[in-house]
Amino acid sequence: MQRENRWSGRTAHPGVIRVTHWINVFAMVCMVMSGMGIYNAHPILPFRFPEAVTLGGWLGGSTVWHFAVMWLLIGNGLAYLLFGSASGYLRARLLKVGPRDVLRDLRQALAFRLQHQSGDYNAIQKLMYLGALLLGVLMVASGLALWKPVQFHWLTTLFGGFATTRVVHFAGMAGLLGFVFIHVAMVAIVPRTLLSMSVGTSIFDKKKEPGRDGQA
């Protein structure tokens, strides 16, 4: 089918993806910083986060920030998923990945020979982005289990109880930070991706396929 691949091979991300991406950056930064403030009230590891990286100034401020921005995070995430699945974007960009591609690209990546091709994610990228999406789902689910351990006690029980859910929620955050670290490092190596995720310029598309975008 032609329409199915509408989004593959195009460097410029559709507007909805670009907007939700940057809203998500803001929401995630707020959630992580306020979450670190909440963590500091009763750390589960033998350290506290410096006050400079927390949000809210004190436990009450951090919790209210956390429970305010969570609506933005969830609403924005739903908009992304709804658009991504309805438009075929997610299927074209992320979901077509087989074990053979993964093995091939992993071998290339380990040899530092994996190329970045705008508009066509390699298998490692697909796995990273899918992993980040799954971590996002885990964060929302474990967050809900911490926020409502009585109303949704089956969910809290599924995570192993309130105290264990805290550890899961923290580990998920650490995993997402790991993703962000690699993600930003890759953007620094291939800075033009910042363009396609921001202004969404399609100037690169034409170089590869002059027939696109109405150009003759």
Add this chain to the structure above:
Amino acid sequence: MDKPDPKRDHKPASEPFSGSAGKQPSQPRRTPPGIVMKDHRRQLENVSRRLFFRQGLSLGALTMLTGCNLQDDTAVDRALWAMSRWNDRVQAFLFDPHRLAPTFRLDDITDPFPFNAFYAEDSVPDIDLSDYRLTVSGRVDNKAAWRLEDLRRLPQAAQITQHICIEGWSAIGQWSGVPLGLFLQRIGADLTANYVGFKCADRYYSSIDMPSALHPQTILALDFRNDPLPLKYGSPVKLRIPTKLGFKNPKHIVEIFVTNDYPGGYWEDQGYNWFSGL
């Protein structure tokens, strides 16, 4: 056709972002597509740098947000308070009056059960039990004060439930006492009122919504682990409400009132979310 369109190749990359547009050769160049990219690399790097810079600015804006802590009257603080009131409504909607908090076994009980208050343990109020009176006020028919013996003569309920603190720690304890719903009926409280408020001997105060007050596991606890409440756990009467965070379980209660006017609370007035349901 492969012929690069000069307008589309040069202008979009240089015009909006780069100040060096004037220095670029203005005549259309007939270069193969592979080389055009190279020609633009410097400009593209400029664009990327600017985007990084712009993001740096918004991160800077975020560090200004970190000062918003609910203690001032800034626009952001007002928005945060409004969101907290919105969260009160969502939680009231999510609250199921028939859903019970999970209960635990005797050997699950946390020992020693932690002490927690807005002061150190050696500042716990010393209350003379023989003088103790629980007063009731507000939208109630019978405003007579209650002695401890009167409370003990009412039907009692016991529970082993988990106390969850807003700080993130949790502990399992065993409490027994008078179901608050039953007590409210005995004093002829207006059960359609919005709030039940509590005043404590240590100047602490708090309030809860009526549906949560009538929940079967909400009790005026008199005992901890089958013994009268020790001072550090809230002697002689504390509210045990396992459907709410720990700070909504006031200790050393000396007055209960029923009202339609939002009573707030010690922590709630400083910014803790008021409903704080679990």
